[in-house]
Amino acid sequence: MVSYANLGGLGAREGTPVACTWEPPPPEPPQVYVAAAHSIKLLPWLLMLLPLFLLRRNRCAAVWWIWLPAVISAVAGITITCLTTGNEWSLTQAAGAFVVGLAALWLLMPYLGSRYRILACLKTLGVIAGFSVLGYVPTLLAHNNGWLDFRPFLAAFLALGSLAVTLALTFGGLSVRRRFGRIRFLCWLAVWTVLAWIAIATPFVIYAALESHVDWGEPVLALLVISGVTVALLLPLVLLSFFQPFYRARFFDWLNLPEAGRPVPRPEGTTTAP
Numbered sequence: 079m080v081s082y083a084n085l086g087g088l089g090a091r092e093g094t095p096v097a098c099t100w101e102p103p104p105p106e107p108p109q110v111y112v113a114a115a116h117s118i119k120l121l122p123w124l125l126m127l128l129p130l131f132l133l134r135r136n137r138c139a140a141v142w143w144i145w146l147p148a149v150i151s152a153v154a155g156i157t158i159t160c161l162t163t164g165n166e167w168s169l170t171q172a173a174g175a176f177v178v179g180l181a182a183l184w185l186l187m188p189y190l191g192s193r194y195r196i197l198a199c200l201k202t203l204g205v206i207a208g209f210s211v212l213g214y215v216p217t218l219l220a221h222n223n224g225w226l227d228f229r230p231f232l233a234a235f236l237a238l239g240s241l242a243v244t245l246a247l248t249f250g251g252l253s254v255r256r257r258f259g260r261i262r263f264l265c266w267l268a269v270w271t272v273l274a275w276i277a278i279a280t281p282f283v284i285y286a287a288l289e290s291h292v293d294w295g296e297p298v299l300a301l302l303v304i305s306g307v308t309v310a311l312l313l314p315l316v317l318l319s320f321f322q323p324f325y326r327a328r329f330f331d332w333l334n335l336p337e338a339g340r341p342v343p344r345p346e347g348t349t350t351a352p
Contacts, residue, residue: 124148124178126213130185140324141185147314148181155311162303171217172232176239177311179210183243184315184325187332195252195334199244206240238278242308245274251333258335260320267312272305 124145130136155173183190183206190205192198211233218229246267253266283297319329 124152124181126178126209127181127185130182133185133189135188136185138324140322143318143322143325144181144184144315147318148177150314151180151311152177154314155307158307158310168217168228168232172214172236173307173311175213175217176210176236178213179206179208179236179240180243180311180315182206182209184319184328187328191332191334195248198332199248202247203240203244206243207237210236210240239308242271242274242278243312245277246271246308246312247333249274251335255333255335264313264316267316268305268309271308271312272301275301275305275308 127144127148131141152174155177156170159170159173183202186205190198190201192201214229214233214236218233249270250263250267253270254263279297279301316329319325
């Protein structure tokens with residue numbers, strides 16, 4: 079390497095050559111490995127659900143099945159967020175915190191039911207939003223390394239996501255009350271998730287359209303992506319409620335389905351042994 083400067087006759091143009099060795103930077107690790115590392119870091123946050131196992135209705139062995147879908151949802155949400163946002167740490171933390179809120183809903187479902195659906199919705203919204211924001215508190219208290227702090231907006235986004243999940247589950251249950259089917263419920267859940275996010279995002283899109291020109295393709299794509307991620311986070315927990323008897327009775331009772339948790343009626347003319 080040789081330095082060069084035109085000094086106008088006051089000295090040599092070129093300096094003394096200096097030998098240096100340049101090594102290219104190491105390649106960045108694949109996004110899948112980064113997502114796996116983030117998942118391992120965020121999984122301990124699920125431990126804040128442990129106090130809920132002390133409740134009277136959660137003192138049984140079957141309730142521990144919640145860890146399986148909770149871990150699957152957390153890993154899936156963090157992986158999807160890493161792959162779609164380019165390893166944005168705040169977003170991956172928000173995805174993990176939101177899973178905490180969803181798992182808390184399944185653990186507290188016996189305490190959230192009500193004959194008035196509006197009251198059940200309000201209690202459900204409070205549980206999901208409360209535990210999601212609680213899981214995001216360590217991120218809010220951490221030092222901000224970027225020049226723009228998105229963490230308060232992500233905390234508000236967790237509350238909006240809680241509203242979307244509450245509406246999707248509630249209206250999904252109402253849509254299959256007359257004739258329940260697993261595939262039918264999942265289809266309605268996906269439809270109502272999209273509709274819930276559209277209803278939530280519409281005021282913000284209208285406000286942005288009044289302020290400046292809006293490319294409608296971007297908001298539509300963003301809504302579809304957010305709806306897909308929401309369904310992906312919900313799917314393991316809903317499948318648990320379909321195939322595990324303890325959570326199936328709990329989930330159906332929360333949805334106020336007529337056949338929820340009721341035993342199969344005995345055929346007439348049969349007797350039971352004393």
